[in-house]
Amino acid sequence: MSHHLNAAIENGRRAWDIPTAVLFSLVTVAALIGVPLFGYVYGYTRLDWTMSGILYLISGLGITVGYHRMASHRSFRCPDWVKAALLVAGGWALENSALKWGTDHARHHARVDQKEDPYNATKGFWYSHCGWLFTKDPHKTERFAPWLREDRVVMWQHRWYIPIVLSGLALPFVVGLSAGGVGDGLSCFLLAGVGRVFLVLNSTFCINSICHLWGRQPYGQANTSRDSWWVSLITLGEGYHNYHHTFQRDYRNGPLWYNFDPSKWLIYGLSRLGLAEGLVRFDSGDRAR
Ligand SMILES: [Zn+2]
Numbered sequence: 001m002s003h004h005l006n007a008a009i010e011n012g013r014r015a016w017d018i019p020t021a022v023l024f025s026l027v028t029v030a031a032l033i034g035v036p037l038f039g040y041v042y043g044y045t046r047l048d049w050t051m052s053g054i055l056y057l058i059s060g061l062g063i064t065v066g067y068h069r070m071a072s073h074r075s076f077r078c079p080d081w082v083k084a085a086l087l088v089a090g091g092w093a094l095e096n097s098a099l100k101w102g103t104d105h106a107r108h109h110a111r112v113d114q115k116e117d118p119y120n121a122t123k124g125f126w127y128s129h130c131g132w133l134f135t136k137d138p139h140k141t142e143r144f145a146p147w148l149r150e151d152r153v154v155m156w157q158h159r160w161y162i163p164i165v166l167s168g169l170a171l172p173f174v175v176g177l178s179a180g181g182v183g184d185g186l187s188c189f190l191l192a193g194v195g196r197v198f199l200v201l202n203s204t205f206c207i208n209s210i211c212h213l214w215g216r217q218p219y220g221q222a223n224t225s226r227d228s229w230w231v232s233l234i235t236l237g238e239g240y241h242n243y244h245h246t247f248q249r250d251y252r253n254g255p256l257w258y259n260f261d262p263s264k265w266l267i268y269g270l271s272r273l274g275l276a277e278g279l280v281r282f283d284s285g286d287r288a289r
């Protein structure tokens, strides 16, 4: 660690992460101003909306099932090609490689609510939602998830992360282009590329912000994690965050049959098809409520 960084920590200041801040700001401005403005002037087609929905589900499940439950928590095992497909889908959410994402996430669980927690919710809503992205984190370490670097599919995804991101942005453009012309390509790219990435990013952020600030704590009050069923509706099942922090390796975040957890349904479905095995579950969790 450099002297400069040490001094910055002691002073409570952190160095800006310029590339991340610029990229995130560009996506936000384009999604909040460019996407609605284009829609107001030219309108979006049914194909644009359909592609947005499909890519929201694919990239969202790539994060929840691939990055989160498979890579970060090892809550099930699957063949390399299934793993690769899940990590490509997760890469389309523009949330960094699974290696970086899982490294941060393991530290979040190990040091939740402490100064090493990358999205420490005790620093307030905006910090835990997206403010943490804007500065360099001096506490970065890979020691909480050493298995990530030993996983050849995770490392393959890390190496190819930029082309994977570009393929996810090119896909809606190509679909729109082949349905009409360059204008249709642009409109599909704006809604199903830029708009959809912004929504998936923020749905992920809600777990770190809302699910550490508001909701019930049926499984324990050892940390700020909370269960919020309505956050599960937009995050594909990850709103049951108090259960998740209590039984973090469980492949389910919502353990009860009526919990809305499409991510656990996908993992269970894969296991029925013989494409996932070793699903971790803590049955004591079912009785805790
Ligand atoms: Zn959490």
Ligand SMILES: [Zn+2]
Residues within 6 Å of the ligand: 068, 072, 073, 105, 109, 244, 248
């Ligand atoms: Zn987790």
